Amino acid sequence: MTAPPHVAPAARLPLALRFALRELRGARRGFFVFLACLTLGVMSIAGVGSFARALTEGLAREGRTILGGDAAFTLIQREASPEELALLAAGGPVSRVASLRAMARAETGEATLVELKAVDGAYPLVGTLETRPAEPVADLLAARDGAFGALADATLLGRLGVKVGDRVAVGAATLVIRGEVTAEPDRLSAGVGFGPRLMIGQDALAATELIQPGSLVRWIYRVRLDDGADPALAAFVERVRAGAPEAGFEVRTRDAASPQLERNVGRIAQYLTLVGLTALLVGGVGVANAVASHLSAKRETIATLKALGATRGAVFGTYLTQVGLLAAIGIALGLVLGAALPFVATFAAAQMIPFPLAPEVSPAALALAALYGALVTLAFTLWPLARAQEAPVSALFRDALGEERRRPPLIYAVLCGLAIAALVGVAALTAEDLRAALIFLAAAAGVFVLLRGVALLLMAVARRLPRPRSTMARLALANIHRPGALTPTVVLSLGLGLSLLTAIALIDRSLTDEISGSLAERAPSFFFVDVPGAQEAEFRDFLAARAPGAAYKSVPMLRGRIVALGGVPAEQVKPSADAAWVLQSDRGISFSDAVPEGSKLVAGEWWGPQETEALVSFEQKLAEGLGLAIGDRVTVNVLGREITARIANLREVEWQRLGINFVMVFSPATFAGAPHTVLATLTAPDGAGADDEVALLRELARAYPAITTVRVKEALEQANKIVADLSLGIRIASLVTLLTSVLVLAGALAAGHQHRVYDAVVLKTLGATRARLIGAYGLEYAGLGLATAVFAVGAGTLSAYLVVTRVMEIGFAFSPAAALGAVGIALAFTLGFGLLGTWRALSAPPVRVLRHL
Structure with missing residues (x-):
């Protein structure tokens, strides 16, 4: 039926929508926490997704430049x-382009590891x-x-003290x-390097005499197609593979110029999206509190509607429509802010990201x-809407919702x-x-359930x-368990x-301690790469004379790339994420007559x-992830050359020792006569x-210029910096969850304001x-804050322990500062917001309450 023309436009709206719009006139203040x-x-999820899209779009758009061509074909240890x-x-x-690590020496004697790049x-x-x-x-x-x-980056100039x-x-x-x-x-x-860049020409590379049989060098051939x-x-990539099936090219194209970076962007974006979802779930508690508080304030209106004949469905529809309108406003605000976030982040981080971003909506x-x-x-x-519609009219006309609770329909x-x-889903x-x-x-979900259980306990x-x-202590204790108590919220x-922040802080502490503490203590002092086999005895004697008491270890090493597993091409294998x-x-590989140190046969x-048969020993967990068996x-x-070997055994490797070990160790007959170099370590004595x-390091660079020396302490310092930067970013992102928690807490205390007013006036x-x-x-409030902090420290510690020991497989380190920080935050917010609300309640005029008693 069509409304007459003279009827106001608002009157033509459905009844539930008309009531919802009228109710919203005085509901703005009560729904601040809901909207926030x-x-x-929504802003955090939209912003993270949009910024990740900007990163991946930037990588895709600049893929040709990042790769250096339309396609790149890489060979290890040999030229095409x-x-x-x-x-x-x-x-x-x-x-x-040839890429390898080498030692650069200044005329002053200073020496450092460099990422050498020889271009044509x-x-x-x-x-x-x-x-x-x-x-x-x-x-x-x-010349x-x-x-x-040669061309050097600023870091190299600073390390060597040259200009x-x-x-x-x-x-x-x-x-x-x-x-x-x-x-x-x-x-x-090229990925993350261990040293600063030094760029030279191909003729200069030949003059260095660094390229020897078995030298660890990557030859990269970039092609710019005539038809791009x-x-x-x-079709071109397929022609190259078909024309040189035995070449062993590692192939990249412009649409996957930096696959490791793209994977990392995806993983970080997923983590931050899940953190945003966690914040949204925590915010859901605030949404429920805001709705329950609003319905409590509207009990007289609901009672009037029901007394005048409104059905349960009409009441439910009215307030569901109202909540939907408010949710649409909150979601719209979050989307606007989230859409703007990539543009703001691009402007702020433009100097830190080495390629142009492509921010877009x-x-x-x-x-x-x-x-x-x-x-x-x-x-x-x-659920709170369903409960409100089930409350009887007699309960709604009281000054507070009755304690009788009717369970809504299933x-x-x-x-x-x-x-x-x-x-x-x-x-x-x-x-x-x-x-x-x-x-x-x-x-x-487990933490949600556990938190509810902790509150009930x-x-x-x-x-x-x-x-x-004590009267004060007795009243405080009663407030914790009385009906309508704030304890669960x-x-x-x-x-x-707090659990999330505690877990992140403890994981960060464990990683830092592992890198700078126990790992640094267990790790060797130096790694030596590209030691010529013919010079190894002389090199070992040199170290023994210059570093008496130091432990020297060495193994033969080659580089190889897995091209097939069980007859299935590597690109068709679907491995686990780990x-x-x-x-x-390509991977470092070795051969040995004995089980390598740091490995255990399982x-x-x-x-x-x-x-005499070609056999290989594979690391156990990686073999399982690749679907391999003995x-x-x-x-x-x-x-x-393509070499096929049978898996003879599986090993468990202690990678944390930073000793010499490999994913694959072959039987010596597999590479009989193959040119190879030696990988060695030197562990200095205590003191x-x-x-x-x-x-x-200076003496080695002068006496053996062709041998690449990696000082482990410098590599660990670089790793520590990367971990610190990543942890800082994750911690800042996780503060979104804490900020939402604070909003929910403030909303919960605001929702309980009327109860405090009644209590304060009567007392x-x-x-x-x-x-x-x-x-x-x-x-x-101090008791509630302290109990919450104790749980957060316990749950965060347990989560961090499982991640550190089971996933990262390193030692766990507890941080008293993280625990005290959680306690301090909990007490500060619960006491601060609680006493602020209490002060307002104590200031309320008693006459407004007493006349209804």
Whole structure:
């Protein structure tokens, strides 16, 4: 039926919507926490998703520049043959780059490890190498006055104490630093290096005499296609693979220029999205409290509607519509802020990200955040709405909701369950790592249930404790367990946020202690790479004379890449998330007659010294992640030859010792006659200081310029910095959960304001002083805050312990500072907000309450 033309537009709206709009006129203040919780949670999810999209879009857009061409073909320890080069050149211009680690020595004697990059005249095929001074790369690297040129980054200049124009020695060559590298277009494709960049030409590399049989060098051939279309690129890669099946090329294309970085972006984005979802779930408690508080304030209106004949469905529909309108406002605010976040972050982090970002409004990320917000609203508001519609008119006309509780129909419990199941389903379907997402969600749900149990236990204990003689203590104890007590909400709101922060702080502490403490103590002092086999005895004697008492260990080493497992090509294998890295690039491999130190045989038998069959020993956990078992065959490409070996046994490796060990150790007959180098370690005796290590480093660089020396302490310091930066970012992101918890706590205390007003007025009428009441409420809030902090410390410690010992497999370190911080935060917020509300309650005029008693 159509409304007459003279009827006002508002009157044409459905009845429930009209009532909801009228009710909203005075509800803005009471729903501040509701809006804030939804806005914050939706903003964090939308912002993280949009910023991750900006990163991945930036990587995709700059993929050609990051890779240095349309396709890159990498070989380890050998150069491409003329036939292979011709195959690559058929696609377009080719640039050849050699990458290896080496030692650079200044004329003052200072020496340091560098990431040496030797480029040809075509470099860079794509992008621009920016230098200071800005001159052609070929001119800067050319030979002048008997010395080749080199380009160094600022870090290298600082470490060696040199400047542009000074000379440095690398291997057998003397180089003149002719400029400083300020921007390297393909730096990201190389990953994280152990040393600063030093760039030279191909002729200079030959002069260093660093390239020997078995030397650890990567030859990268970048191709810029004449026809750069995607189908042409895929066809070209396929032609190269078919034309050189035995070459062992590691192939990358512009659409996956930095796969490790893309994976890390995805994992961090997933973690931060789950943290945002946790904040939204915590905010759901605030949403439920706000709805319950609003319905309590509207009890007279609800009673009037029901007395005038409104059905339960009409009441439910009116307030569900009202909640939906408010949720739409909160979600919309969160989406606006989340959409703006990538642009703000891009502006703030532009100097820290080495490629142009592509911030944009991501409809997919915004839609996901909106869906999360809507599902959380449904899950946390259906139950209080259902309870309100079930309350009888006689109870609604009292000054407070009666204590009689009627259980709503089962359908509402089913609907709540469906909303929660939908939340879990959406989180699982959109997860980068399904297993990690499910573990995270299960842990969050477990903590929710556990927090509820802790609150009920706390109330039960308070109910059974002997009554203290002190009036303030007796009143505080009664407030903890009385009907309508704030205990469940306070414990739930603060507990989850504090547990998360405590766990992150303890994981950070354990990692830091492992790297700078126990790991540094167990690790060797030096690693030596590319030690020529023919010189090893002389090298060992040199170290024995310069570092008496130091322990020297060595093993033969080659580099190889897994190309097939059990006859299945590596690219078709679907490994577990923990084992995927083994297939992503080349690996160090070794051969030995005996079980390596730091390894324990857990399955199968070790081969004897006379074994002639090609056998391999695989690390146990990685073998399981790759679906391998004893008897399976593994094919590796080493020096351009594909070698297939049978898995004879599985080992458990203690990687934390930082000793010499490998994923794969072969029987010696497998590589009989193959050129190889030696990997060695030197562990200084107790009492050796940093000055002794630096002095030895200088002597080694001077006496053996072709041997790469890695000082472990410097590598650990770099790792410690990376962990510290990552932990700081994660901790800042996790503060969103704590901020939401604080909002929920403030909303819960605000919702209980009317109860405190009644209590305060009655007690003041009976003779209680303001000081006694403040003291009683202070004891109540301090007790709740302390109990919540104790739980948060316990839950956070247990979570961190499991992550550190079971996932990271390192030692756990407890941090008293983290525990005290959780206690301090809990007490500060519960006492602060609680006493602020109490002061307002004590200031309320008694006459408004007394006249209704």
